[in-house]
Amino acid sequence: MRDHDDQAPGIPRRAAGELEAAALAVLQASGSALTPGEVLDRLGGGLAYTTVVTILSRLHAKGVLTRLRSGRAYSYAPVADEPGLAARRMRGVLDAEADRETVLARFVSELSPEDEHLLRRVLADPDSGS
Amino acid sequence: MDVFVWLPLVISAIAALAARPLADRLPPRTATWLLAASAVVLAGASCGVLGLLALAAAMRIPFVDAAAGMSIRAVNSRDPASVPLGILAGALLAAAAIAAVRAAWLRTTALVAAHQHSRRLPMASLLTSAAEAVVVQDDGVDAYTVPGWPSRIVVTSGMLAALAPDERAVLLAHERAHAGSYHYLFTAVARLAAAANPLLSPLATAIGYSVERWADERAAAAAGSRPLVARAIAKAALAATVAPALRAQSAVLLGALPRPSTARGPGLVPRRVAALLGPPPKLRIVPLVLAVALVAIAGLSAFDAARDLHAMIELAQSAA
Numbered sequence: 001m002r003d004h005d006d007q008a009p010g011i012p013r014r015a016a017g018e019l020e021a022a023a024l025a026v027l028q029a030s031g032s033a034l035t036p037g038e039v040l041d042r043l044g045g046g047l048a049y050t051t052v053v054t055i056l057s058r059l060h061a062k063g064v065l066t067r068l069r070s071g072r073a074y075s076y077a078p079v080a081d082e083p084g085l086a087a088r089r090m091r092g093v094l095d096a097e098a099d100r101e102t103v104l105a106r107f108v109s110e111l112s113p114e115d116e117h118l119l120r121r122v123l124a125d126p127d128s129g130s
Numbered sequence: 131m132d133v134f135v136w137l138p139l140v141i142s143a144i145a146a147l148a149a150r151p152l153a154d155r156l157p158p159r160t161a162t163w164l165l166a167a168s169a170v171v172l173a174g175a176s177c178g179v180l181g182l183l184a185l186a187a188a189m190r191i192p193f194v195d196a197a198a199g200m201s202i203r204a205v206n207s208r209d210p211a212s213v214p215l216g217i218l219a220g221a222l223l224a225a226a227a228i229a230a231v232r233a234a235w236l237r238t239t240a241l242v243a244a245h246q247h248s249r250r251l252p253m254a255s256l257l258t259s260a261a262e263a264v265v266v267q268d269d270g271v272d273a274y275t276v277p278g279w280p281s282r283i284v285v286t287s288g289m290l291a292a293l294a295p296d297e298r299a300v301l302l303a304h305e306r307a308h309a310g311s312y313h314y315l316f317t318a319v320a321r322l323a324a325a326a327n328p329l330l331s332p333l334a335t336a337i338g339y340s341v342e343r344w345a346d347e348r349a350a351a352a353a354g355s356r357p358l359v360a361r362a363i364a365k366a367a368l369a370a371t372v373a374p375a376l377r378a379q380s381a382v383l384l385g386a387l388p389r390p391s392t393a394r395g396p397g398l399v400p401r402r403v404a405a406l407l408g409p410p411p412k413l414r415i416v417p418l419v420l421a422v423a424l425v426a427i428a429g430l431s432a433f434d435a436a437r438d439l440h441a442m443i444e445l446a447q448s449a450a
Contacts, residue, residue, distance in 0.1 A: 105308045
């Protein structure tokens, strides 16, 4: 999942974070999926339509929202998966600490290309291990 | 204080070189306990002798002598320790203390944050026994244990999809071994020791490996087959390369995090797989006894140096 934060034009980071939280709150409060226009109405406050579209698509890229086609626009709804959100938030916190590898005990760590090669050989022929 | 005051530091350097061979040759549980205990003793001993050197240098300052009621002539005549060395030792000790406190603080806050978030994960048992494991919807392949009371095991749907049923059981047994045996304490203690004495970082790395091996062997005992665990690990790692966990994904895609290189030989996962495909590790008494003896010597040297300094202070005080 690509993080678009650095590529979105025009919105300073901190303001964007607050707007994202506000947009998410609006969507969670409403019972159904909303289009950017509907979110804009509920957010008010002189925001531009394009800003709202950017925020919603960013939240979607982060995996926090799902979207469906609704006429010409998309409509957005919060991802139903609470555990997924909680896990994502946790990983986000730990990543900020830059110490995730040592706090969590992961089943497998990342592989270098050489390691990958080694493992494929091992899987193909278990006796060739080491 | 004599030349033996340097022993803890020298032995720390030896331990750094011996850490990985020991982790490879000894059974994982033995290796973990040995390395963790060694790290604690060596960190304590090396910080101790640094403190002693600094103290010995401080004793050459007339002001200190007067305040402590010691005769400076008695001090100068007996103690060969030099002042510049003592100042260096004091500076190193201060740096070590700061590093250790900082490491402990960072680790604690990260743990607390992880625990608070993990409490919001629903408790769901994947198997009939109480597992405290949670499945999250994520195509990325990842599984990990969040340490705490209680620990939480998190597995992505992507990981489950990548493994066969018997391999999933292996995964859970491995994570439960982490959760149940407080493996986290060993790695945390080792990292703290390494913060206080950077010479000990290879021990912390080696413990990270032996703790994984420990969980692997426990999983193998539960599953009844070591090759099965090897296959499960290999499959999971290869699947994760294709569909990496969230953080790895964005970081690698942004080019911020290069894939690990094998500059120092095969990484953790191939070593674990190879170890499981090889014969079960046997307890080798000689390396174990040697290691324990060296660490004991380091501890005793520090203790001896402290006693020497204490005797010298008493002597100087009585001569004043």
